[in-house]
Amino acid sequence: MAQLTFETLSFREKDDIIVVTLLRLFTTEIPKEELEKIAPFFVVDTHTISFEKLDEEKAHTKFAFLLEKYFQKLTNKLTGNHVTYINKASGIPLIGNVAFGIVYRGSSIIEIKPVTSCNLDCVYCSISEGLSSKKNDFVVEMEYMLEELDTILTFVKEPLEIHIGVQGEPFLYADVDLLIEKLQEKKLVHTISIDTNGTLLNKERIDRLAKCDKLQLNLSLDAIDVDVAKKIAGVKSYNVEHVKEMIGYASQKLKVIVAPVLTMGYNEDQMDKIIQFFKSLPKQPILGIQNFLRYKTGRNPGKEMSWEKFYALLDKLEKKHDITLRLKKEDFNIRKIKPLPKPMEKGDVVTAVIKCQDRFPHSVIAVAKGRNISVPGVKFVKEKKIKVEIVRAKHNVFTGKVI
Numbered sequence: 263m264a265q266l267t268f269e270t271l272s273f274r275e276k277d278d279i280i281v282v283t284l285l286r287l288f289t290t291e292i293p294k295e296e297l298e299k300i301a302p303f304f305v306v307d308t309h310t311i312s313f314e315k316l317d318e319e320k321a322h323t324k325f326a327f328l329l330e331k332y333f334q335k336l337t338n339k340l341t342g343n344h345v346t347y348i349n350k351a352s353g354i355p356l357i358g359n360v361a362f363g364i365v366y367r368g369s370s371i372i373e374i375k376p377v378t379s380c381n382l383d384c385v386y387c388s389i390s391e392g393l394s395s396k397k398n399d400f401v402v403e404m405e406y407m408l409e410e411l412d413t414i415l416t417f418v419k420e421p422l423e424i425h426i427g428v429q430g431e432p433f434l435y436a437d438v439d440l441l442i443e444k445l446q447e448k449k450l451v452h453t454i455s456i457d458t459n460g461t462l463l464n465k466e467r468i469d470r471l472a473k474c475d476k477l478q479l480n481l482s483l484d485a486i487d488v489d490v491a492k493k494i495a496g497v498k499s500y501n502v503e504h505v506k507e508m509i510g511y512a513s514q515k516l517k518v519i520v521a522p523v524l525t526m527g528y529n530e531d532q533m534d535k536i537i538q539f540f541k542s543l544p545k546q547p548i549l550g551i552q553n554f555l556r557y558k559t560g561r562n563p564g565k566e567m568s569w570e571k572f573y574a575l576l577d578k579l580e581k582k583h584d585i586t587l588r589l590k591k592e593d594f595n596i597r598k599i600k601p602l603p604k605p606m607e608k609g610d611v612v613t614a615v616i617k618c619q620d621r622f623p624h625s626v627i628a629v630a631k632g633r634n635i636s637v638p639g640v641k642f643v644k645e646k647k648i649k650v651e652i653v654r655a656k657h658n659v660f661t662g663k664v665i
């Protein structure tokens with residue numbers, strides 16, 4: 263008999279299927295008859311499945327094969343959207359796409375993106391992420407992410423910041439606390455920053471995270487009035503009181519930056535109240551008010567405020583409250599470092615292999631020379647070879663067109 267235990271997977275029986283949940287957020291369903299074909303089986307506990315009359319190695323190989331098949335149908339519990347799971351065996355590199363993996367722009371901040379998905383639906387979201395999203399989601403296995411990051415750190419050989427800046431809410435990634443702990447151990451990492459909407463934090467979690475003294479939380483807070491906050495967050499269950507409490511608590515333990523987005527027609531009148539809230543805290547976090555900007559891929563609820571008007575408003579608020587409201591260069595400590603080798607340049611023609619759907623429909627991710635290339639206007643056919651002309655290659659983020 264073979265017992266297979268997985269930390270990142272859980273199993274639940276439902277009629278004639280087994281519901282498999284990955285990292286608490288993503289699910290797929292395997293028909294029991296498919297599992298029976300491996301061997302008679304039973305679910306031992308949430309994380310363990312057992313196969314009779316099979317040695318462990320065989321059971322592992324056969325189950326991994328089945329899992330890979332049904333992970334093609336992985337969906338996000340929050341939205342029902344399709345999810346692509348990326349591990350080393352997927353053959354999908356972690357460099358080349360801005361939505362997942364590693365984005366290294368030749369500066370001392372390396373972005374890592376282990377997941378896409380958000381539990382809010384903010385009116386101003388620049389990437390249209392959240393509960394109403396219809397996009398394909400990605401989730402990256404933590405070990406794969408760390409392995410690839412190590413390769414880059416070995417290449418760079420300089421101290422730098424790792425920024426967990428995902429398209430969505432990073433605390434939805436069940437392994438994020440562990441990921442932060444692992445990053446804390448890395449000698450070349452001097453800062454770990456993470457952008458979060460704060461809804462999934464609690465005091466115990468902050469206490470645990472605060473053991474990582476390299477960690478910096480970048481939190482959102484767009485309003486103080488409950489109804490305005492709900493309207494901006496786009497979900498009725500948004501609890502601004504909880505987020506305020508977390509900001510107050512985290513600021514006493516960690517470096518915290520709060521960056522409200524001033525969105526015309528929504529929260530101009532909230533800035534005064536946000537500043538007053540900050541001034542009431544025992545330890546004030548850094549406050550940096552941002553101007554809402556329209557993006558092609560964003561949810562654009564209105565017009566942008568002109569920069570002239572925006573800065574005039576900041577001047578007025580800074581004088582009135584005797585506070586700094588602009589983030590300074592020193593808050594980020596960014597410098598240039600050597601760029602990663604770029605295996606393809608704009609204009610190159612390469613043969614690439616389609617590996618998965620891209621974020622948007624009718625677009626695929628194809629792989630060539632160890633990089634991902636987003637190729638729009640192509641039907642997804644796994645492992646199909648296509649000829650692609652590279653039309654964008656900046657910072658090792660690639661877009662191509664089929665020729």
Ligand code: SF4
Binds near residue numbers: 390482
């Ligand atoms: S919390 Fe961030 S990612 Fe989520 S919907 Fe709001 S702006 Fe978008």
